[in-house]
Amino acid sequence: MSKNNLNYSYMDFLSKVIVGIHEVSTITNIPVRKLRYWEEKGIIQAVDPTAKSRQFNLANIKKIILVQELLDDGYSLDGAARKVEDRIAKLDSLMSLIEI
Incomplete structure (x- = not known):
């Protein structure tokens, strides 16, 4: 299996695990209000921006932790x-170059 396939699987996993905003707040110790503000600014993106309840994937949770x-x-x-x-972007670029 190439690293590209492994990377794709990892990124696919990060995008498919969905967590509600209140759980994200608990996981990251960041208030819901702040998370909503970051979403308004385009820093993070809800899985479905038109949904009544905000949900985020693991990729966005990683981003939230790094920003904080x-x-x-x-x-x-x-x-x-x-x-x-x-x-x-740098990590994505590097991962696209690496193969086993």
């Missing part, structure tokens, strides 16, 4: 979001 860590280190919200997006 950078905020704790003194980054602005916009700066933290940019840094996380850049990091994700």
Whole structure:
């Protein structure tokens, strides 16, 4: 099995596990109100933005945790979001090059 297939499976898994916003708040220790604000700013995306109840996949939960860590280190919200997006893009690019 190539790393591309392994990476696809991992990314597929991250996108398929769905968690409600209140559970995300509990997992990340970030208030629901803040999560909703981050969604309004486009930093995270709900699985179905038109749904009454917000739900997020594991990929977004990872992003939430990384953004919060950078905020704790003194980054602005916009700066933290940019840094996380850049990091994700670099990792995705690297994973697409690696094969067993």
